[in-house]
Amino acid sequence: MTLTAVVYDAAEIVTLEPDEENAERASSEGETPADETANLGVYEDAAVAIEDGEVARVGPSGPVTREFPPENAAYAVDATGKSVIPGFVDPHTHALFAGDRSDEFEAKLRGKSYQEILSEGGGILRTVRATREAGDEQLLDDLLSHLDAMLAHGTTTVEIKSGYGLDTETELRMLEVIDRADDRHAVDVVPTFMGAHAVPEGRETDDYVAEVVNDQIPAVESQDIAEFCDVFCEEGVFDVEQSRRVLEAGKDAGLTPKVHAEELAHIGGTQLAADIGATSADHLLHSTEGDIAALVENDVVPVLLPGTAFGLGAAYADARAFLDAGADVAIATDFNPNCYSQSMGFATSLSCVEMGMTPAESLRAATTNAAGALDLPESVGTLHEGAPGDLAILDAPSYVHVPYNFGVNAVDTVLKGGEVVHRG
Numbered sequence: 001m002t003l004t005a006v007v008y009d010a011a012e013i014v015t016l017e018p019d020e021e022n023a024e025r026a027s028s029e030g031e032t033p034a035d036e037t038a039n040l041g042v043y044e045d046a047a048v049a050i051e052d053g054e055v056a057r058v059g060p061s062g063p064v065t066r067e068f069p070p071e072n073a074a075y076a077v078d079a080t081g082k083s084v085i086p087g088f089v090d091p092h093t094h095a096l097f098a099g100d101r102s103d104e105f106e107a108k109l110r111g112k113s114y115q116e117i118l119s120e121g122g123g124i125l126r127t128v129r130a131t132r133e134a135g136d137e138q139l140l141d142d143l144l145s146h147l148d149a150m151l152a153h154g155t156t157t158v159e160i161k162s163g164y165g166l167d168t169e170t171e172l173r174m175l176e177v178i179d180r181a182d183d184r185h186a187v188d189v190v191p192t193f194m195g196a197h198a199v200p201e202g203r204e205t206d207d208y209v210a211e212v213v214n215d216q217i218p219a220v221e222s223q224d225i226a227e228f229c230d231v232f233c234e235e236g237v238f239d240v241e242q243s244r245r246v247l248e249a250g251k252d253a254g255l256t257p258k259v260h261a262e263e264l265a266h267i268g269g270t271q272l273a274a275d276i277g278a279t280s281a282d283h284l285l286h287s288t289e290g291d292i293a294a295l296v297e298n299d300v301v302p303v304l305l306p307g308t309a310f311g312l313g314a315a316y317a318d319a320r321a322f323l324d325a326g327a328d329v330a331i332a333t334d335f336n337p338n339c340y341s342q343s344m345g346f347a348t349s350l351s352c353v354e355m356g357m358t359p360a361e362s363l364r365a366a367t368t369n370a371a372g373a374l375d376l377p378e379s380v381g382t383l384h385e386g387a388p389g390d391l392a393i394l395d396a397p398s399y400v401h402v403p404y405n406f407g408v409n410a411v412d413t414v415l416k417g418g419e420v421v422h423r424g
């Protein structure tokens with residue numbers, strides 16, 4: 001066994017595992033904030049030891065450092081005055097693209113809608129043109145620099161979708177670049193095929209759906225290069241039946257379904273996600289009570305994307321309705337040219353201020369629940385013993401500073417598998 005790292009003397013370590021003693025103490029004190037903190041499994045004056053890339057021990061600094069002396073570790077980090085959280089899991093991004101759409105941000109500020117921009121050949125279709133023209137090396141370089149930004153903001157696992165190719169050749173090229181980035185970068189990448197992201201210019205929707213089903217999905221299957229299949233089930237894009245055809249074909253090819261549902265209008269994508277056994281349904285700005293019940297009943301993770309609502313100037317998803325129904329709500333950045341933020345910390349700030357979540361709920365949504373939206377092992381997004389040694393050390397005494405210090409990156413140092421991969 002190799003002692004990879006010991007992070008010691010932290011003001012606080014959040015394990016995301018309920019700590020029974022803490023929970024009992026908090027509930028006997030009857031204090032809501034303490035209770036919430038206890039539910040996150042928080043240790044004060046704490047240390048975490050990582051052996052062979054996995055958490056071997058976490059708890060009060062004294063006993064942990066006696067058992068695992070920092071001087072024996074490849075990486076010894078004095079975290080005095082700092083706090084430690086699991087690395088963020090960002091379960092919904094479109095981080096691979098070419099081109100720049102900052103002028104559309106200005107157009108939206110002047111009152112133009114997302115749909116108007118798309119119907120004029122802008123939006124996704126513009127990024128498709130730029131991505132088809134870009135070389136693989138340029139796409140890879142851009143993606144690696146976005147992954148650097150994510151890592152610097154504490155993200156250690158990210159999902160990335162294809163979907164700016166919209167033809168077999170470019171969709172495969174995107175998935176290959178995503179695969180290369182996963183090999184090259186410390187951040188773990190989960191690949192999703194999203195040929196059904198938009199209807200290419202000049203094509204009829206059913207005809208394009210047939211191409212996705214008959215050409216693109218078999219090509220993706222033969223290369224074994226994606227884990228999920230996603231579809232933009234939206235008014236004016238793919239309707240429920242077209243989306244179902246894509247997701248069924250994906251399932252037959254071993255790709256687990258995900259659905260972009262009820263982002264701009266309510267057309268039934270959430271119910272489709274529940275019926276088809278999707279791992280997650282994402283966006284959900286217009287979901288109904290019935291939709292929420294269907295997700296909970298079918299164990300579909302709701303992935304809320306507050307940055308998208310912020311960028312669109314739209315009403316936010318009703319996070320409280322999902323939480324009160326017992327859903328394991330996840331949040332994501334939705335990083336893409338229309339939602340230009342790589343920061344899960346900013347997503348937690350918006351979740352608290354605009355969606356009524358508590359800091360504890362937003363941290364859970366950005367770590368362990370986000371791992372659930374990607375079918376990752378239960379230990380991912382926690383610092384439970386046996387979990388991957390993926391963590392962010394905050395330049396702040398408590399995890400609450402992540403949403404509290406809005407617009408500023410609270411992350412100081414990041415460890416992936418116990419190795420220091422970013423220093424602030």
Ligand SMILES: N=CN[C@@H](CCC(=O)O)C(=O)O
Nearest residue numbers: 123124232308334336337338
């Ligand atoms: N809504 C569909 N897809 C993306 C936006 C992609 C784009 O505008 O380039 C999303 O999830 O927000």
Ligand SMILES: [Zn+2]
Nearest residue numbers: 092094260334
């Ligand atoms: Zn998306």
